[in-house]
Amino acid sequence: MVKVGFLKLGNIATAPLIEFLLDERAEREDIDVRVVGSGAKLGESQAEEVARKMLEMNPDLVILISPNAALPGPTKAREILANSGKPVIVVSDAPAKKAIKKMEQLGVGYIIIEADSMIGARREFLDPVEMALFNSDMIKVLGVTGVFNIVYEEIDKVIEALKKGEKLELPRVIINKEKAVEAAKFHNPYALTKAMAAYEIARQVAELSVEGCFKVKEWERYVKIVAAAHEMARIAAKLAEEAREIEKSQDTVIRRPHHDDGAILMKRKLIEKPRRQKT
Amino acid sequence: MVKVGFLKLGNIATAPLIEFLLDERAEREDIDVRVVGSGAKLGESQAEEVARKMLEMNPDLVILISPNAALPGPTKAREILANSGKPVIVVSDAPAKKAIKKMEQLGVGYIIIEADSMIGARREFLDPVEMALFNSDMIKVLGVTGVFNIVYEEIDKVIEALKKGEKLELPRVIINKEKAVEAAKFHNPYALTKAMAAYEIARQVAELSVEGCFKVKEWERYVKIVAAAHEMARIAAKLAEEAREIEKSQDTVIRRPHHDDGAILMKRKLIEKPRRQKT
């Protein structure tokens, strides 16, 4: 039994469901999961406290997920975790690229998701409901375009190595449009191109969010800009859904459920049993 | 500063973002949030361990969220938390109604969300991506139809009382279609009726999920039934979106962001500043 710890600081769209990506039906017998988080805030003090709490639970592997892994809070947490000697995988968004070198020096793995864009965090615009809807749209995009496939496959690989007592190779992955849609294993090439387009639109959301949140000072202007960012996320989700509906129309939706023993099974037709994949 | 703990056992669609509903832009200065969870599993042993870990963090208030609060795991966690003397609010789905009496005897509050329906948890159907997409759809429904408004307003009320040192009145709320859409404060009545319809479709998802997961034994039949349940969730999300788009078309989307001090502000027009609401 591998004990997997998820340390969550702040939020990106990959974070809310990440632990369930590993065990989507609560049937897995080879892992035990623990989650610790600090809510929306990701300051150094919170980061330190929750990192230490995580270590108290004695996980075999820690997934540290936060926006912008280069910020002080995530950096602090990362160092505490890494210094414990536990294997650590950082999951973060595009600004985390600035921390790659440090992460590599520290020996932690990383999965950087370019399309997991910043939310339009302006008080005149973002309330709890708008926050939830944005996450809903981005989860749809990340789910359909293949991002989540990469996330859980990479983590599963490390779990598998831990189970077998093999030497760990922690992932060093930057997910871009081509890697994402490849991982999604679309059958129809137009579904793939729609997904790729959805990915790119989602990725570009960050440009407007950053502009609206940090660069533009006049509130009448920045409200429009962050609202436009969320419209982009919404339409990207629509495009992602077009991609998946195409696969449904061909009965070629790939499904890769986890077996109880942690193996990733595979199937294409809805009325068919999933099978173990050849390695 | 009120320390709010979220204890998450397993998953319902309200769970992944619940802590962010309280502090959607990470600007709140009156609360500090800690999250502990056990991932997909919610057995008694996990429940006990994470409940104790939560108490170690010494929260002023604990939100315990899980599917079916009547199950042994959530029951165990609830009892440990309640016995600590901390105020506890249980957030759960329709089957939790069976636990109401026990919860009232234990003195814990509860928010039961009828529309937060069970996922189609069959291995032939549910893989990580399908799980994520279902949550995306349900989050959209719950967000638009007013469920999340009730959730954070009820928790905020208790936080407010804690801040003022007032006697606590813990919520005892069962969210149904009428309560939800009232909380959403739609301006257009057709937006309201679309949201109410979306709520009901989402609520009905549980019927098919339960039938497909627990009653039907032939796999070719139950796969179709749980897949139909997810199609219902998807179309409910579409209907929810119609509701919100109507409000956009009138520039009457209500937004109620949190102020730094925890107050819930209010605004209707996009280009307008949110204001404190009269109490």
Add this chain to the structure above:
Amino acid sequence: MVKVGFLKLGNIATAPLIEFLLDERAEREDIDVRVVGSGAKLGESQAEEVARKMLEMNPDLVILISPNAALPGPTKAREILANSGKPVIVVSDAPAKKAIKKMEQLGVGYIIIEADSMIGARREFLDPVEMALFNSDMIKVLGVTGVFNIVYEEIDKVIEALKKGEKLELPRVIINKEKAVEAAKFHNPYALTKAMAAYEIARQVAELSVEGCFKVKEWERYVKIVAAAHEMARIAAKLAEEAREIEKSQDTVIRRPHHDDGAILMKRKLIEKPRRQKT
């Protein structure tokens, strides 16, 4: 030539087109159809008058269609028809289940359609146009999901037996989601699951209509509830259409036109001739 009488009391969504389901292009030479009805009302006196009028036409078979076959009017008509010795098939909606025992004792057949839900019959909401639009949506759902297939196939079987002078076996069918979509013979399994979901949403319309029409007394509340019921019907029709469009995209729409001699032919590809099916 079999003379088929349709006696219509009040309206359910299966009623307006039922006689045309048997002879969709007016080419059938083996049957002659007569319809008698009482419009929207289905009281005992109207029921009696039209039932007697129907018998005057001396049909070989009578289809009695009405909402809630357990009501006094439909019951009266059913008894008059049955007592004449004519074979009778009752077509009705979910509340008709209460009359099953009586129907079986009386020796009449029945086809009960769970998804043929009650309309939102409140004066503040339902005007002639809203009534027509609701029927339009429900006809789409019933047509796509396979309900109409069962209706005309069951009646055709009895006609066939009458033509051959065989002993009649009148149908005793309760159409539920699984029977409906099986009868629709979808080629694509996702089309099937969408149709099943549409069926269930349509079925659930009745819950809200009944609540809005009979249980809730405050008019501001019941208007919203019946309006939500109609939004459910509308979105169910959209989902049904998604199902059919998938089949179109695969060129696998099944078509089963009647031959002049009453046989049900079959074809799948648009550009192909329908053929007699093997029995």
Add this chain to the structure above:
Amino acid sequence: MVKVGFLKLGNIATAPLIEFLLDERAEREDIDVRVVGSGAKLGESQAEEVARKMLEMNPDLVILISPNAALPGPTKAREILANSGKPVIVVSDAPAKKAIKKMEQLGVGYIIIEADSMIGARREFLDPVEMALFNSDMIKVLGVTGVFNIVYEEIDKVIEALKKGEKLELPRVIINKEKAVEAAKFHNPYALTKAMAAYEIARQVAELSVEGCFKVKEWERYVKIVAAAHEMARIAAKLAEEAREIEKSQDTVIRRPHHDDGAILMKRKLIEKPRRQKT
């Protein structure tokens, strides 16, 4: 109490629900309705039989509805009814224009609906389900665009005159795009133009149906043409729905329910009571 008879020969999209347009909630106390019909066929012998059966019921007013009122069957029925001295209103589709002179000579009223186009009645294409879906689409178009408003208002006027013992003025109406949308009383002008466009597309369906049913002989060609006709009906229904959704978004959907006494009430806002209109 005015006894209104509906004689139905064959089918046009206005026929299936016409009697319910007069009494949409079965609450009207000033009329009693009887319907007699011959199903899909409208030959002279059937027409004669059902016309006589209708007269036996002694209606105060007869609505005779059929495709192409210039055909022998409808002509026969019309003459029988008119010769009885009963007031008669013919409701028919565009080809009925050829019978206008005769109808005027005979003293019967008429309502001719240009957009109630012929179905694509080719055996390779039209089966019971396709027939139902076409009617569903056309009912939506006719309902939204104002056609049904004219139909029931014209009949109601005659009923009112009968109730008051006034001299009857039977309608002589040809419904075209402008009359239809005027009767629909749209509040938003773009809703009106969308409805007008939907009306025209529906009207044009007849061109292709007639070409596909009567002019083109090669089956591979005519199947495509009648299938295109049905695609036109489907997209016209979508456009009609856009019109209605706009009115919903403004909360300006006009509703004109019948009162128990037969008066046509009126309202605009969803949450408002319908009122008697000033005459």
Add this chain to the structure above:
Amino acid sequence: MVKVGFLKLGNIATAPLIEFLLDERAEREDIDVRVVGSGAKLGESQAEEVARKMLEMNPDLVILISPNAALPGPTKAREILANSGKPVIVVSDAPAKKAIKKMEQLGVGYIIIEADSMIGARREFLDPVEMALFNSDMIKVLGVTGVFNIVYEEIDKVIEALKKGEKLELPRVIINKEKAVEAAKFHNPYALTKAMAAYEIARQVAELSVEGCFKVKEWERYVKIVAAAHEMARIAAKLAEEAREIEKSQDTVIRRPHHDDGAILMKRKLIEKPRRQKT
């Protein structure tokens, strides 16, 4: 190198992109293109001036494109071009049928596109943006339904003959719904019927535009009529898009790019190389 001149008088929806249909990626080495036009106006004086300017450029072939080739301006230009001895192909819309005889006498070829309907040219309605959106919709319809295929194939045939020094056979084509969709080479028959329906709706736009522009005098009426015409164009574009999306879902979109040498290549699957077609 064949020098192809395009003379544009006024605008129809085929005109703005016609020269690019011949060389969609600017890679063709066998032709050189020159365009001369008079903008929106197509009076005789403008027509004469631009026709002479075109001849100064000494083209090997002239494509003269304008609305209503029977008008004095296009007639004048046609005569000047034809009298120069250059081969001329007229591309125009439905009213051009009146000029067919004259064109044949003059020895010019013609391609008449029935669905390239007149715009709703009323000052109260048509501004630059509405004009652009109408053209956008019509280009989509003409592109998907096969019209543009015929246009460039016919011109390419003449270019080919010029290159080979063969005797020219100038096209005499009236594009109707069946010719268009045949040229589009749809793989799925429902895509074909949707395209045919889109074509017919687009064709019918002219009826309303002409009525609104020339027949109705009251401005409140004609504004609605021309606006309805544009709604028809918009929904026709949607239907055209449905057709293309079906082909995408099957990975059967036909693509026929030009080779550098002017040959029209062909491919069906997205991930496949286009090949020369057998003649």
Add this chain to the structure above:
Amino acid sequence: MVKVGFLKLGNIATAPLIEFLLDERAEREDIDVRVVGSGAKLGESQAEEVARKMLEMNPDLVILISPNAALPGPTKAREILANSGKPVIVVSDAPAKKAIKKMEQLGVGYIIIEADSMIGARREFLDPVEMALFNSDMIKVLGVTGVFNIVYEEIDKVIEALKKGEKLELPRVIINKEKAVEAAKFHNPYALTKAMAAYEIARQVAELSVEGCFKVKEWERYVKIVAAAHEMARIAAKLAEEAREIEKSQDTVIRRPHHDDGAILMKRKLIEKPRRQKT
């Protein structure tokens, strides 16, 4: 009468309709338009020839429109035109920014449209129909988002100055998302934000087109990338349409038709006369 010359080299989405933006109903009496173009190619030799041909027509103002104004062909044409002493306005896309300094030195005006993105010009993907559909989508985006408003207003200003004999101030405008949507004068702020999002998606198309056309060498990869670029254009057009449909639903679509005398009139409600705007 001002003679306006349009010189078109190659194609961007603003080019096909640009001359009609000035005179959308062919009623303007203050300008005469001449267009000369070289089709898809924009090499130096073609550019020189058509530029000289344009000058022969003796225009009062020349609009030179091409992709990438920094390329040799457009540069050549620009110099020839500028050296003639005629006022010149260059309209081009984002890469033209490289030529700004040169254009300013040469004294020509410019309008650079960031969202007028490059097409996916790969032979395996781009055929004449795909080219047309891409232009259709981009025209919709540019039309709705306000780009075309800026284009014709800037040109009209210069025409007005020419008419009055005033000193010319040639435009120096780079159209970005905020300038575009401001020019579109949306009434509803969500329409504005949707348009802004559509603009940004369209702008981002260039990134993928450039990557697919110039950077990626493996054809299986670049086909997917350019196809994704076109999916982005398509979904941007959808979002633009949502924006316009919102304005329709409010009856607030701004229309600014040209008067015969060249003045830009203005109106908001569909059923209202356009009026001269106060300056």
